[in-house]
Amino acid sequence: MNLDYLDFEQPIADLESKIEALCNIKDKVDIVEEMNALKDKSNTLTKKIFSSLSDWQISQLARHPKRLYTLDYINDVFDEFTELHGDRAYGDDHAIIGGIAKLDGNPVMFIGQQKGRTTQEKLKHNFGMPRPEGYRKALRLMKMAEKFSMPIITFIDTPGAYPGIGAEERGQSEAIARNLFEMSTLKTPIISVVIGEGGSGGALAIGVADKVMMFEYSIYSVISPEGCASILYKDAAKADIAAESLKLTSKHLKKEGLIDEIISEPLGGIHRDPEKARTLLKAALGKQLADINSISIAELLQERQEKLLSFGRFKN
Amino acid sequence: MSWLEKILPSITSGSKKNIPEGLWSKCPECEATLYYEELKDLNYVCPKCDYHMRISARLRIESLLDEDAQEEIAPNLVAVDPLKFKDQKKYKDRYAIAQKDTNEKDALVVKKGTINGMSVVVAAFEFKFMGGSMGSVVGEKFVRAAQMSIETNSPLICFSASGGARMQEGLFSLMQMSKTSLILKLLADKKIPFISILTDPTMGGVSASFAMLGDIHIAEPNALIGFAGPRVVEQTVREELPEGFQRSEFLLEKGAIDMIVHRSELRDKIHRVLSALMHKS
Numbered sequence: 001m002n003l004d005y006l007d008f009e010q011p012i013a014d015l016e017s018k019i020e021a022l023c024n025i026k027d028k029v030d031i032v033e034e035m036n037a038l039k040d041k042s043n044t045l046t047k048k049i050f051s052s053l054s055d056w057q058i059s060q061l062a063r064h065p066k067r068l069y070t071l072d073y074i075n076d077v078f079d080e081f082t083e084l085h086g087d088r089a090y091g092d093d094h095a096i097i098g099g100i101a102k103l104d105g106n107p108v109m110f111i112g113q114q115k116g117r118t119t120q121e122k123l124k125h126n127f128g129m130p131r132p133e134g135y136r137k138a139l140r141l142m143k144m145a146e147k148f149s150m151p152i153i154t155f156i157d158t159p160g161a162y163p164g165i166g167a168e169e170r171g172q173s174e175a176i177a178r179n180l181f182e183m184s185t186l187k188t189p190i191i192s193v194v195i196g197e198g199g200s201g202g203a204l205a206i207g208v209a210d211k212v213m214m215f216e217y218s219i220y221s222v223i224s225p226e227g228c229a230s231i232l233y234k235d236a237a238k239a240d241i242a243a244e245s246l247k248l249t250s251k252h253l254k255k256e257g258l259i260d261e262i263i264s265e266p267l268g269g270i271h272r273d274p275e276k277a278r279t280l281l282k283a284a285l286g287k288q289l290a291d292i293n294s295i296s297i298a299e300l301l302q303e304r305q306e307k308l309l310s311f312g313r314f315k316n
Numbered sequence: 317m318s319w320l321e322k323i324l325p326s327i328t329s330g331s332k333k334n335i336p337e338g339l340w341s342k343c344p345e346c347e348a349t350l351y352y353e354e355l356k357d358l359n360y361v362c363p364k365c366d367y368h369m370r371i372s373a374r375l376r377i378e379s380l381l382d383e384d385a386q387e388e389i390a391p392n393l394v395a396v397d398p399l400k401f402k403d404q405k406k407y408k409d410r411y412a413i414a415q416k417d418t419n420e421k422d423a424l425v426v427k428k429g430t431i432n433g434m435s436v437v438v439a440a441f442e443f444k445f446m447g448g449s450m451g452s453v454v455g456e457k458f459v460r461a462a463q464m465s466i467e468t469n470s471p472l473i474c475f476s477a478s479g480g481a482r483m484q485e486g487l488f489s490l491m492q493m494s495k496t497s498l499i500l501k502l503l504a505d506k507k508i509p510f511i512s513i514l515t516d517p518t519m520g521g522v523s524a525s526f527a528m529l530g531d532i533h534i535a536e537p538n539a540l541i542g543f544a545g546p547r548v549v550e551q552t553v554r555e556e557l558p559e560g561f562q563r564s565e566f567l568l569e570k571g572a573i574d575m576i577v578h579r580s581e582l583r584d585k586i587h588r589v590l591s592a593l594m595h596k597s
Contacts, residue, residue: 009579093497161524163544163552169570172543176524180497185505200481200491201524201543206492222481222490222521230456232403232483247399247486255397258487308498309459312452316390 004059008049008139012268015042018047030222046268053217056240058249060219062197066271068127068278070097070112070155070195076278077285078103078126080108086137090170093134095126095158096142096206101159103153104286111138111206112155114197128197129162132259135205136160139179142186151189151289159224161202175203183208184308191285194218194250210304211288212258214250215281217266220258221248257313261288335571343367359579367486368536370516373440376475380438380583381429383457389426389437390460390558393435393453399486407484414445422453424479426461428470432482434594437465440475441522443516448478449521451485455492458526462499463511469597471509471590476527480520493525500529509593511586514564514573532589533573534582539571 005013015038022035053061061067061225074081078101086092094114101110115128130138138154145152161172183190192209198220214220223231224238228246247253250262266273292300328356330595332502341352345367355362360369416423423445427439441448441459444527458474465472482487501511512530514523516539524543542549542562550557560566567573577585 003406019399134552160542165549165553165555165557165561168542168544168549171528171572172569173523173541174528174544174572177528179524180494180525181501181529184494184498184501200490201521204490204493205524208497208530220487222452223483228403228483234404242403245399245401245403246483253487256488258491305498305502308491308495311495312455312488313396313485314393314452314456315396316394 006057006251008057008060009268012042012046012049015045018093028115043267046272050268054240054244055247055252056243056247058217059219059239059243061269062219064066064271065117066096067196069117069273070114070157072274073155073195073278074078074101074112075108078108079105079281080241084090084137084141087133089136090133093126093131094124095128095130095162096138098136098137100150102151103282103289106289107150108289109150109152110154111141112195113158113203113206117159117294126250128158129160130158130202130205131162131164132165132172133171134256135161135175135179138206139182142183142190144180146186149188150157151191151292152186153285153289154190154192154209154220156192156194156203156207156220157196158200158202159197160199161205161209164170166248176201179205179206184304185301187297187301190304191287191292193281194220195281198222208308209299210307211260211290212290213261213284214253214259215262215263215270215277216250217269218245219248220250220253222277228279230301291299294309342351344369361579366537366578368516368538370443372444373420373442374473376440376515377425377427377429377438380433380473381427381436381587386427386429389428389464390457392421393456394421395451395485397484398452398488399484401484401486403484410446410484418442418445420445422457423448423450423482424454424457426457426464428464428468431590433584434587435468435470435592436473436590437461437470438473438475441477443477445484448476448522449480449482449489450478450492450549451482451489452492454482455489457494458492458496459499459538462496462503465503465508465510466506467562469506469508471511471594473511473513473586474526474530475513475515476518476522477515478518478520478522478527480522490521496526497529500526504531509590511589513582513586514567515539516521517541519543519545527585528572531593534585535567535573535576536579536582537564537576539564540568545582561594 002013081101083099098111103210114125115123116125190209192207194214225243228242229238230236266276270277343362346365348364426439514535518541
């Protein structure tokens with residue numbers, strides 16, 4: 001079993017390893033046809049598997065070990081990036097990366113959650129679970145963006161805000177709440193992209209935006225499928241059923257009007273073609289930014305307020 | 317039937333009938349047996365150990381507001397089950413049971429009224445309604461409460477008692493956090509006070525939105541208040557939690573709340589604070 005592939009991707013992994021084996025043969029003349037046939041087969045198989053993914057499979061793709069993280073995008077999506085550190089009060093939280101970037105030549109404030117790939121990186125970035133100082137750093141940068149009329153771009157990718165002793169002591173709830181409060185009327189455009197996992201309040205704390213986009217196979221949810229399963233089904237192993245119930249995929253959320261745009265992923269997901277994923281993300285951001293820059297701040301704030309107030313379904 | 321009842325059926329069953337139900341109550345904290353009428357007069361605070369019992373939303377509001385001129389806001393809003401959510405039970409069924417058990421339509425009750433003649437809007441959570449969880453109805457009612465505050469230039473007071481966002485409404489629930497935070501920003505821009513009263517328990521999405529956005533944060537003694545539940549924290553950090561972790565006294569020490577106020581002094585304290593904050597109005 002290839003650990004870079006999820007269980008439902010294993011048939012693709014088998015074909016890919018055959019193709020790789022053929023690639024290693026020196027005399028390629030005789031095998032070109034066979035290789036092309038295998039590549040076709042792999043493509044067809046991938047298309048077939050990816051045309052009927054379950055919500056649980058999509059949840060797994062959103063957390064795929066080879067999926068691109070914030071730091072895998074920054075240098076390609078932006079022309080330049082200067083990282084800024086710290087909340088000026090307690091510390092610097094590496095679960096949130098922030099700084100000044102340029103998108104197509106225009107300055108923007110960038111804020112993104114970072115999970116980390118190697119064990120060492122995962123520890124450094126706390127598996128993408130921010131502490132209060134991370135949210136407070138984000139808010140500091142957002143206020144700076146407002147001051148200097150720079151649009152804000154945020155990348156969401158977190159299992160949730162960190163449930164630790166220190167985080168609670170330093171006011172995790174207040175830090176999240178403060179961001180929601182300030183972002184709701186911040187006088188500069190805000191664009192958020194869920195690039196992987198949008199874990200509850202920990203995601204929303206940098207996700208109150210004029211435009212919310214999601215990569216096709218990312219998820220955004222009030223609780224993780226595992227958490228929901230253990231509370232409501234009394235069994236964390238029922239995460240697959242919980243994932244279906246929670247309607248946490250980009251497709252469901254777009255249909256309900258809870259997000260604004262889905263960014264398509266390359267065939268087989270972002271990890272199968274990172275270059276293409278970066279290009280698609282850059283293009284989507286460029287377009288949203290151009291659209292948003294064409295309306296006045298007053299109109300933008302009015303629309304943001306109306307949108308936030310419209311969330312919810314009830315009857316009288 | 318016990319052996320005593322078999323031998324003396326008339327005496328034992330008869331004496332049982334003579335005791336009206338609920339005449340005696342037990343403190344869940346110190347287990348003292350308490351006379352119900354006295355407990356009621358004390359607003360459900362144990363006279364032996366001062367434990368503040370969980371009480372209903374309506375009782376909270378009624379004990380805060382002047383008796384006359386209470387007007388309920390948006391009393392008939394109900395959920396619509398946007399996800400057709402089903403776990404071991406259907407959301408619809410859970411909802412119907414909660415309505416029946418609590419006699420409420422959803423987990424938040426909102427009223428406009430007065431405290432010693434001062435106009436205020438009060439929201440209170442019914443914890444028994446699905447753990448006081450916040451779905452679309454709770455979010456909308458909170459917004460309507462704040463809008464009423466803005467319209468009538470009246471301070472807003474909210475008693476929180478909630479496990480957090482209501483999972484059964486998925487991302488709609490999560491979005492109530494930003495929705496309620498926005499309306500508090502608009503209230504703050506009008507310089508109208510918001511007093512957040514944190515009661516046992518105030519956790520998750522409620523704690524991480526409007527409950528922590530008050531001008532004044534008042535907690536009842538020994539209330540559990542935090543973002544993540546203590547069990548989740550314990551499982552994550554794999555160490556013993558500090559004494560009194562996430563309790564009111566702990567939050568006061570860490571600087572998250574302004575004061576801890578005994579239930580019997582709450583009304584007076586709120587009135588004093590609001591009179592000062594509203595002195596220009």
